[in-house]
Amino acid sequence: MSAVHPLLRAKRRKAALRNLAFLSPWIIGFSVFFVYPLLSTVYFSFMHYNGFNAPTWTGGKNWSYIFTQYPLFWPALRNTLWLVVVMVTLRVIFGLGIGMLITKIRTGAGLFRTAFYLPYLAPPVAATMAFVFLLNPGTGPVNNILGGIGLPTPGWFTDPHWSKPALTTLALWGIGDLMVIFMAALLDVPKEQYEAAELDGAGAWSRFRYVTLPNISPIVMFAVVTGVIQTMQYYTQPLVAGKVASGIIGNSGQQFEPGYPDKSTLTLPQLVYNLGFQRFDYGSACVVALVLFVLAMVFTALLMRRRNGFLAAED
Amino acid sequence: MTHMTDTTLPSGTSLPRIDRSPDPRALKAARRRRTLHWIGVHSLGIAAAAFFVLPFVFVVLTALMSDNQALTRSLWPHPFEWSNFRTVWDTPGFLTWWRNTLVYAVSGTVLTVVSSLPVAYALAKFRFRGRNLIMVLVISTMMLPPQVIIIPMYLFWTKQLHMDGTLWPLIIPMAFGDAFTIFLLRQFLLTIPKEYTEAARVDGCGELRTLLTVIVPMIRPALAAVALFQFFYCWNDYFGPQIYASSNPAAWTLSYGLESFKGAHHTNWNLTMAATVLVMAPVIVVFFFAQKAFIEGVTLTGVKG
Numbered sequence: 001m002s003a004v005h006p007l008l009r010a011k012r013r014k015a016a017l018r019n020l021a022f023l024s025p026w027i028i029g030f031s032v033f034f035v036y037p038l039l040s041t042v043y044f045s046f047m048h049y050n051g052f053n054a055p056t057w058t059g060g061k062n063w064s065y066i067f068t069q070y071p072l073f074w075p076a077l078r079n080t081l082w083l084v085v086v087m088v089t090l091r092v093i094f095g096l097g098i099g100m101l102i103t104k105i106r107t108g109a110g111l112f113r114t115a116f117y118l119p120y121l122a123p124p125v126a127a128t129m130a131f132v133f134l135l136n137p138g139t140g141p142v143n144n145i146l147g148g149i150g151l152p153t154p155g156w157f158t159d160p161h162w163s164k165p166a167l168t169t170l171a172l173w174g175i176g177d178l179m180v181i182f183m184a185a186l187l188d189v190p191k192e193q194y195e196a197a198e199l200d201g202a203g204a205w206s207r208f209r210y211v212t213l214p215n216i217s218p219i220v221m222f223a224v225v226t227g228v229i230q231t232m233q234y235y236t237q238p239l240v241a242g243k244v245a246s247g248i249i250g251n252s253g254q255q256f257e258p259g260y261p262d263k264s265t266l267t268l269p270q271l272v273y274n275l276g277f278q279r280f281d282y283g284s285a286c287v288v289a290l291v292l293f294v295l296a297m298v299f300t301a302l303l304m305r306r307r308n309g310f311l312a313a314e315d
Numbered sequence: 316m317t318h319m320t321d322t323t324l325p326s327g328t329s330l331p332r333i334d335r336s337p338d339p340r341a342l343k344a345a346r347r348r349r350t351l352h353w354i355g356v357h358s359l360g361i362a363a364a365a366f367f368v369l370p371f372v373f374v375v376l377t378a379l380m381s382d383n384q385a386l387t388r389s390l391w392p393h394p395f396e397w398s399n400f401r402t403v404w405d406t407p408g409f410l411t412w413w414r415n416t417l418v419y420a421v422s423g424t425v426l427t428v429v430s431s432l433p434v435a436y437a438l439a440k441f442r443f444r445g446r447n448l449i450m451v452l453v454i455s456t457m458m459l460p461p462q463v464i465i466i467p468m469y470l471f472w473t474k475q476l477h478m479d480g481t482l483w484p485l486i487i488p489m490a491f492g493d494a495f496t497i498f499l500l501r502q503f504l505l506t507i508p509k510e511y512t513e514a515a516r517v518d519g520c521g522e523l524r525t526l527l528t529v530i531v532p533m534i535r536p537a538l539a540a541v542a543l544f545q546f547f548y549c550w551n552d553y554f555g556p557q558i559y560a561s562s563n564p565a566a567w568t569l570s571y572g573l574e575s576f577k578g579a580h581h582t583n584w585n586l587t588m589a590a591t592v593l594v595m596a597p598v599i600v601v602f603f604f605a606q607k608a609f610i611e612g613v614t615l616t617g618v619k620g
Contacts, residue, residue: 015441015443016443018441018522019437019441019443021433022433022434022436022437022441022522023433023434023437023438023449025430025431025433025434025490025491025492026431026434026449026453026491026492026497028491029430029488029491029492030452030456030492032488032491033464033468033488033491034456034459034464036467037464037466037467037468037471038463038464040464040466040467040470041463041464041466041467044466044467051470051474098363101356101359101360101363102360104356105356105357105360106353106356107353107357112360112363112364113610114606115364115367115368116363116364116367117610118367118368118371118599118602119367119370119371121547121598121599121602122595122598123550123551123569123570123594123595123598124551124553124570125551125553125570125571125573125574125594126570126573126591126594126595127595129573129574129587129591130370130374130588130591131370133373133374133377133584133587133588134370134373134374136584139385139386139387139388139584141373141390144388144390173366173367173370180610229458232460233460233461233462235460235462235553235554236553236554236570240553240574243574244574268460268462269460269462269554272462272463272465272466273462273557273558276465276466276469277469277558282466282470285466286466289462289463289464289465289466290463292460292462292463293459293460293463296458296459296460296463297455297458299458300454300455300458303454303458304451304454
C-alpha cells in the first residue's frame with residue numbers, strides 16, 4: 001500500500017475534494033444547526049440563564065428542578081405515554097383499515113382516495129381550529145347531532161377526560177399519509193399467495209392473518225415507530241386546541257394555562273416553550289429538550305435497526 | 316409506482332372462479348356474492364368518506380353564516396353571507412401574513428431542494444468512507460423534534476445576529492440541506508441504475524454536469540414530491556414563526572396569524588371558519604394540481620428503502 005502510484009493518488013485526492021464539495025451544504029448545516037446547538041443545549045442545561053444576565057453555573061439544579069419540582073413535567077410525560085399507546089395504535093389500525101378498504105373499492109376509487117387523503121393536507125392550525133369548533137359543546141355540529149340521536153354529548157376539548165380523545169379524532173382524520181403507505185404495501189403482496197390460501201380453504205380472517213400481515217409487517221413496524229417519533233414532536237395541535245378551547249385571546253400575550261384543560265393536552269415540546277419563552281428559564285428548558293432528544297434517538301435507533309433498508313446503498 | 320392507479324385487489328374474495336362445468340346455479344350464487352361484496356365495500360367507503368369530508372362541509376357552511384346564526388345550533392346558512400370572506404380578507408394584516416407565508420414557503424422550498432440535491436447524489440452514487448455514518452446522522456436529524464435545539468438557535472439568531480421579528484432564522488438554514496429532503500432524494504436516486512451515470516462519465520461528463528443534465532431530468536417526479544413536501548412544511552409551520560416572528564406582527568405567517576384572528580373574533584365562529592377556509596384553500600388547490608407527485612412521494616417515505 002505504501003507505493004501508491006502518484007497518478008492514482010492525485011485521482012483519489014480529486015475524488016475526495018469532489019465528495020467534499022457535494023456534501024458541503026450538509027456538512028455546514030449539520031455543524032452549525034445541529035452539533036453546535038446540541039452541545040450548547042447540554043451546556044445550558046447546567047447553567048442558570050434568563051437571557052439578560054450572564055449564565056452562571058448551577059450544577060444539577062435545573063435537572064433536579066425538572067424531575068422533582070416542575071409541576072408540568074410528569075403530566076406531560078404521562079400525556080405522551082397515553083398518546084403513544086392510544087393514538088399511535090389507533091392510527092395504525094385505522095390507517096391499515098382505510099388502506100385495505102381503498103384497495104377493494106372499484107367504483108370511483110380515485111374520488112374515494114382523494115376524499116380520504118385530503119384531510120392530511122389541512123394545515124394543522126386550521127384543522128385544529130376547525131375541530132375545536134366542530135366539537136365545541138355549545139353550538140358544535142357534532143354534539144348537536146349526537147344529542148339529536150340521544151347519545152351523550154361530551155365536553156371534548158374543554159373536558160380533561162375528553163381532550164385527548166378529541167385530539168385522537170383529529171389525528172385519525174389526518175390518516176392520509178398512513179393510508180397511502182399501507183395501500184402501496186398491500187398492492188405489493190403477491191397475488192399467488194392469496195390464491196394458494198384460498199385453494200387451501202382459508203377464510204377472510206386467515207388470509208389476513210397468514211398472508212397479508214406477514215407481508216406488510218415491516219410497514220406496520222415503520223408506521224408504529226414513526227408514529228411514536230411524531231408523538232414526541234406533537235406540539236401544534238395540542239397547543240392550539242388548548243389555547244382556542246380556553247378562549248384565550250390568541251397571541252395577545254395574555255397568560256395561557258398550559259395544557260388546558262387541567263394539563264391534559266400538555267406535551268414535552270410545549271414544556272420547552274413554556275420554560276424558555278414564557279418563563280425565560282433557558283437552563284431548565286434545555287433539560288426538557290435533552291429528555292426529548294434522548295427519547296427521539298432511542299426510537300430512531302429502533303427504526304434503523306428494524307429497517308436496514310434505510311441504509312442499504314448500491315456498491 | 317405504476318400500480319398507484321391500479322386498484323385491482325390483492326384479495327381473492329371477489330375473483331371470479333373459472334369453473335370447468337358452468338353450473339348456472341353456482342354461477343348465479345357467485346354473482347350474488349360478488350354484488351353483496353361490492354355493496355358492503357362501497358357502503359363502508361361512503362361511511363368513511365363522510366368522516367373525512369363532513370368536517371370540511373361543516374366548516375364551509377359555518378363560514379357562510381351570519382354572526383347571529385353562527386351562535387345558534389342551525390347547520391344550514393340562511394342567508395348565505397359570502398361577504399364573510401371579504402371581511403376576513405380585509406382584516407388588517409391578513410394580506411401581509413399571506414405574503415409572508417408565500418415568501419417563506421417559496422424561498423424555503425427552492426433553497427432546500429437546491430442544497431439537498433448534491434448531498435443526496437453524493438450519498439447515493441459516490442463510494443467513500445463514512446457514507447453510512449452520514450446516512451445515520453441524516454436520519455437522526457430528520458427524526459429530531461425542532462424543540463431540542465431551539466434555545467441555542469434562538470439565542471444565536473436573536474442575541475448574536477439580531478434577527479428577532481423576521482423569518483430569516485427559518486429561511487437561511489434551508490440553504491444548508493434538509494435531512495428529510497436528502498433522505499427522500501437519495502432513496503429515489505438509488506433506484507436509478509448506475510449505468511446511466513457511468514455512461515455519462517465515459518463520455519467525459521463531470522459529476523456536476525452528469526447530475527444536472529442526466530439525473531435531474533430523470534428524477535423530476537421525486538424533485539416535485541420533495542418540493543411539495545417542503546412547501547407544505549413551510550406553509551403549515553407554526554412553531555418556527557411563533558418563536559422568531561411573534562414579536563413583530565408584520566412578519567407573521569398565516570398559521571400564526573390565524574390563531575390571533577380567533578382571538579380578535581372569538582365569539583364569531585363564522586369569521587374564524589372563513590379564515591380557516593382561506594388558509595386551507597391554497598393547499599388544497601396545490602394538491603389537486605400535483606396529486607400524483609404527492610402520493611408517490613408519500614409512498615417513497617415508507618415503502619422504498
